[in-house]
Amino acid sequence: MRSELDDGVVGADALQGIVWQVWTAYPGGTPPAGPPPADACAGPFDVTAGVSIAGAWNGHVLLRCRADGAAAIAAAMLEMPAGSVRPEDVVDAAGELMNIIAGNVKSLLPQPSVVALPQVVLGEADVVCPGSTASCELRTAFEQWPVHLSVLEVPASRAG
Template sequence: MDEANAGTGEHLTPEQLHGLIWQVWTAYLGVGPQIGAAPDRDPNHAEITASVCIAGAWLGHVVLRSGLGAAAGIAAAMLDLDPDGVKPDDIQDATGELTNIMAGNVKSLLPQPSHLALPQVVVGRASILWPGTRLLGRAEVAWNDHTVTIEVLHGDTPRL
């Protein structure tokens, strides 16, 4: 972040986002991921979308999008399961929790007080929109032949 916007949540550098992703992936999935710029593609390609809203002094969302294979890999690693034994509920729980952990780490960079909502997980290709938001940061995470996109969206502060 530049000095003028430090602590305002207006900027999230790629380095900050990549660092948070690396910390979470290594701590919770036990692997060091490859992290890079995500291609600008239709977000509706995802087979699973998990999001957590951050509200308070800062408003926005952390969003995880992936295919079902990647989501099953997340569930197997987080829940210490055999990849062949992963069930749909495991996938939803693990992707929601991983997104929640990412959101908590993003929140640590934001103005306080800010609070996390419960994770929301949508399974299936769907047009999921967050009106009144703009993309603050996006990264693509690759590991074990899987790819996941992490996005941070900044919401407009409501005018009263």
């Protein structure tokens, strides 16, 4: 669960706490028991959801997972059978999940900061956030599906 990148504003322990709260409160899941094996979060990922934050701190919060994990999260959040989840349900649930996670991350950041609308990419994609560096990474899981979360910081000299 811990990350090698833990010197930013948001540390792995804080990010793990946010995930624990979200997993138990919103999708109706159980808290992650521990990180999945490293190779489980090694991609390729079918779903990438991200939210940008700007203000006194600038950066992005990204979630990456596989389609089956995203469908399980959507089914839990939307209280529907996993077999009836459509791509638009995955987009809605991933976007809402990222709003919740990014809002919690924002609460730990210097203020004022604002959260942008979520962006969700379905399908294997190389999502790039130019000028950013990984501040914190967390390998976790929703039920048995691996999830990779990243907090990327854009240095003040590159923001704006």
